[in-house]
Amino acid sequence: MTAVAAKPAAGGAMNPTAMGVGFVILIILLAICWVVAPVDSRLMMLYALIGMVVGGVLIGFGTHFVPVGGAPAAMGQAPGIATGVAMLAAGAGLAGLFGGAWAAEQGTVVAVVTGAVGGGMMMAITCMMVNFIYVFGMGIPAASGKVKVDPITGDTQPEFKSQGTEGHGLPFVSFVGGVIGGLLAGGGGTLIYLMLLDLYTATLPTMMKATEAQIMPIAISAAGIFAVGMFLVNAVLTAYNITGTIEGPHDPKFKRWPRAIVASAVASALCGLAAILIVAM
């Protein structure tokens, strides 16, 4: 095995054929949902699946904004938060999801906004503490290695960048990117949860011949675990798209987002269909 020689070749190139195939798979999955669903609840299930696809796309797109630094960032050799996408998603995104779940009774809009605010706030706190540790603990200034001037504040970057590194710390634009990413991902995760929760509370009582109050634990728990699963799938797929690290919205890798939109949409439709089939069959 030539594992060492074969480095990931995930360049910026798009693969139009594969994107087309992905789009076709998405349509097929939506069609399967329409055909398999019982006639009287067809529209509701298709609506739920589309909601989950939108949620998944929001997660995939939002993750591109989050400054993920990985192991190099932990050594102060690259900008960003010093951990992987999977950890950041589980920490910040799920915080938003849980926040939104608390507000589920207040209606879809309020709950999604609550989830978004929860995710954004968690990211804001994380970014701030990361910079605290970088600046006061490790003694390094914030400097981006990808741009000469911070797109928001206009501060110059190269003077502060140490030689031999790709930049370090968390420049202002990365901080803002992190908060936007938290907003989108938290809102997307909450949307998936709400769609499944509404679907399960509507269908489980007849399926299990029980009252709505009795099946509530099942509905909440099943919707929650599906939302967590879909969240992690979307976050890891996006992590593959950016090969693990990104500085924020100003990073050249950010331009790869169309690929992640297609991948997240198909993956969410696939997982969402499985979640719907549990009550549709």
Added chain:
Amino acid sequence: MTVKIEVIAGGIPHTKIMVAGIIASLVCLYLSYLNVVTNSEMFSFFGGLAVVAALIWGSNTIKVLCSYGIGTGVPSAGMIAFGSGVIGMLLATKFGIAAPIVALVLATVIGLILGYLSNEVLNMKIPAMVQSLTELSVVGAFTLMGFAVLMTGGFTFETLIAGSVTFLGVSLPSYQVSFIGGCLIATAFMLGALAVQHPFNACLGPGWTQDRMLMLAAECGFLSMFVAAVMSFALITTGSALISLVVALVGWGYTYKHYIGLSKRDAASWLDSKPIPDVEGH
């Protein structure tokens, strides 16, 4: 970097581990059906053994995938394994006795599509990607199903959602005291996701040896089984839960002792790995 490649070449071939993992997990899951045949819950511990078999297979798959330096860290592989696995597993439980086979098929389909997305749409172009994500998805589904069997004694949807509480000596049905209703599935999710990614994450490097990693995987599996067995006291009879607990403890003690032995063996010898290799980062 020649050293690393030599080490990778040794050990049991991955195909062999994969086939053994599938067969051992399926057989263990079906052996738990003795619960229904004998109308008891004594054979729930077979679920835990299925978990251990699936985790050993999964940790070797993660090794194959992460040797390519995917850049996202080893834990992300464990997360996507269980994220896709939980979806296939929950749908499969609707199929009654066919559930383990259906879980295998569904997880394979989900994993194949996710592998295609990563390799073609996201342009990863990693040779082992499709097969590894497919395998990991099945590992996730089998592990969760194993935990479900261990905690509830069965793998059908009805068993996973139904529980009972004893109130003033009367047994009442309650959906809250169940694998899904009590959200024990979330704990099982994290127990499995950590156990499948930890062995390679802990053992990787120039001194990697396959037997040590697989022994650590078995140890992680039995440790997770122990925690799950403690939780199973809430859902199955005390005697059956005690059997699972003892099996987990004995298995953990055995694998832990051997893992420490293997660690000492590998630590006593040393490998002349080159200084920092001049291969580009990501």
